[in-house]
Amino acid sequence: MLEPKKGGGFTSLKRIFVYTLPYRSRLVTSLALAIILAVLAPVRPYLIQYSVDKFVIHKMLAALIDITLIQLGILLAESLLRFVFMYITNWLGQTVVNDLRQDVFKKIIHQNLSYFDNTPIGTLTTRTVNDIEAINDIFSEGLISIIADVLTIIAIIAIMFYTDWKLTLISLAAFPLLILATYFFKESVNKSFHQVRNAVAKLNAFVQEHIAGMYVVQVFAAEKREQEKFTEINKDHRDANIKAIFAYSIFFPIVEIILAISTGLLVWYGASQMLDMHVTQGVIIAFIMYLNLLFRPLRMLADKFNTLQMGLVAAERVLVVLDSPEFMQENGHLKPESLEGKVEFRNVEFEYKENVPVLRGISFEVQPGQTVALVGHTGAGKSSIISILNRMYEIKSGQILIDGHDLKDYDIEYLRQHIGIVLQDVFLxxxxxxxxxxxxxxxxxxxxVIEICKLLDIHNFIMQLPDNYHFNIRERGNMLSQGQRQLLSFARALLYNPSLLILDEATASVDTESEILIQKAIEKLIAGRTAIVIAHRLSTIREADQIIVLEKGVIIEKGTHDTLLSQQSVYHKMYTTAMAQEQQLS
Structure with a gap:
């Protein structure tokens, strides 16, 4: 499952920052700008203090104009640098997000199917989109921004102590209250944000699943029940957000109160010191500005820590995807010029879940150009044989060979290009x-493409569509009938001229006209090729060179159609029953 390990925040941060290495010049620039902005922050208040104490009191108008122009220049420079700082940090974040999302999607599309059996699609969608987007905040509002704010706070407090340490201590007397409030705010919001991210993942998974299965929901009139379930999940998402909003609603007024207390203490103590001529007017004005400059980053620091923490939580979730071991080992390098199409299973054992066997001791051989049919009741293991033959899943033990070479010795992309597959459930x-x-x-x-489609006699059907081969069939091919989708899958399978064909017999649930076209296409597909066919209609496999009967993952009978019928055993019973049912339907 996609659950991150606890306590891996620092490790996750290091791994995310590896993605900045190609852009280290931008990272160094942003850190340099953070230092420059921190140094510039207290300069203007200090110049105002100097102006009041030196020029305003002595009515030196010319000097006052000069220093005002200097302050204006510093303000413009600071604004420009802040713009560049924000642009670079956000650019860095978006670039890292782009690169990271590429790696995550690449990882996902190379996973074996067992990974998707155990992972909801909506959860993967959340990891690829929402969680990676949250990582951007590590750069735009998180670590680099926190470093800039901390440096600014240090610079302001340093110049405050340099100016008047007593006045500084009085002004910051209320700081313990701020630290306490910040701690509780951080913990409360962090907990709420964890709940929000979990709720988002559940929402995505639920919506993805129900949109994909909308036909079933409506057929069974389950709209109301599913709406109630969605309402429950959506309410959890709302409640988690409201908890965060509540914490914000309390924290920011508290910060304003503490700022007011600090300002009040400053004015009270500063005024008494002014009367005794120990503090100048310029110092009091500068300290009021220092406090405002100090509280501005402090006000946002706790929020930024939470943003950083949530970015790290998202990073941990994303890294779980990248670290998943359930990907297909691509160690094979065999790429012969062509395949003859000889297939051999040697005592193959396979299971989807540990200690729950699906295939047991499967052994059979298919000679080049032969057609082998797999028959058996639902759950017998027919589809599992197809899945392991093109390495969608890894076998537990035994060996599968093509042309005498182990399946794992072949380059996986080459292997799949030379194995054409037509499934009953076509995905477009x-x-x-x-x-x-x-x-x-x-x-x-x-x-x-036209050449292949003409060979399969489906060119005319495509030319009847609006825009012909450029007709947009929309998501999942819902603009086409089941038979039309199946015919397109034949063209897709034949395009690479595969040596081996796997057919999940495709004539079920189609009209008579489409069935005739499909049967003709099948005959052309398997001509001169090794074919392994899952047979749903036993009447279609009489001419198969070999029929393999499966039951509960074990081969119980093998032979030709006539041989198996003469044995008066399981196949004979299945065939007789199937023929009787077809006669009733005709």
Whole structure:
């Protein structure tokens, strides 16, 4: 599961900052600007103090104009530097987010299917989008900004002590109250933000799942029940946000009260010192400005610490995805010019969950150009054989060979390009017919696609669509019928001229006209190729060179159609029952 380890904040921060190494000049520039801005922060109040004590009292108008122009120049320079600082830190954050999101998506698309069996899609969406976006705050509002604020606070307090240490101590007498309030605020908001992020992940997972399964929700009239469940999850998200809002609503007025107390103490003590001629008017004015400059970063510091912490929490979640071990080991380098298509399973054991066997002792051999049909009841293990043959899952033990070489010796991209797969449940992406057939491979020309479609006799059907091969079929191909989607999947499978074809028989749930087209396409697909077919309609596999009967993950019968029928065993019973059902439906 995608749960981060506790206490890994510093480690996560180091790993995230590795992504800044290609942009170290920008990082160094932002840190240098933080130091410069910290030094400039107390300069203007100090110049105002100097102006009041030296020029205003003595009515030196010319000198006052000169120092005012200097202050204006410093203000403009500070504003420009702050703009550059904010731009660079945000640029750095967005660039790191861009690079990190690339790595996360690359990691996700190379995971094996067992990873997705155990991880909700909505959770992965949250990690890839929301959590990575939160990492941007580490740079724009988090660590670098905190460093700048801390340096500013140090610079202001330093010049306050340099100017008058007694007045500084009096002015900061209320600081323990601020530290206490900041601590409680930080803890409260941090807890609330954790709840918010968990609630966002649940919301994303719930919405993703229910939009994908909307047909089922509506067919079973479950809208009201699912709405109630969504309301519950959404309420948790709202409540977590309200807790954070409540903490903000208390904290900021408290900061204003503490600032007022500090200012009051400053005026009370400063006035008495002025009467005794120990403090000048310029110092009092400067200290009021110092306090305002001091409280501005202090007011936001706790919030920025929380932003940093939430960015680190998000980083930990994202790094869990990057550290997932459930990816396909791509150690093979074998890329022969072509495959003959000989397939051999040797005592293969496979399980989705540990100690829950799905396939047990599977052994069979398919010669080049032969067609083998897999039959059996639901859960017998037919689809599992397909999944492990093209390495969507790793086997527990045994060996799978193609042309005498272990499956793991092949380059995985080469292997999958030479194994064409047509599934019963066709998945099409939002985009054009051409893009779906080529899987957005720009190296494949439209002429090549048309050639394949003509070979399969589906060119005419495509030409009847608006915009032909450039017809946008929208998300999941819902603009097309089941039969049309299936025909496009045949073109997709044949495009790379595969040596081995895997067919999850595709004639179920289609109309008669589409079934005829699909059967013709299948005949052309398997011609001269090794084919492994999952048979749902037993009447379609009579001509198979070998039929393998599975039951609970074990091969119980093997042979040709006639041989198995003559044995009067499991296949004979299945075939007789299937024929009777087809006759009733016809």
């Amino acid at each position: 992406f939002s985009g054009t017919v051409y893009e779906n057939i080529t899987m957005r491979n720009d190296a494949i020309t439209l002429e090549k």
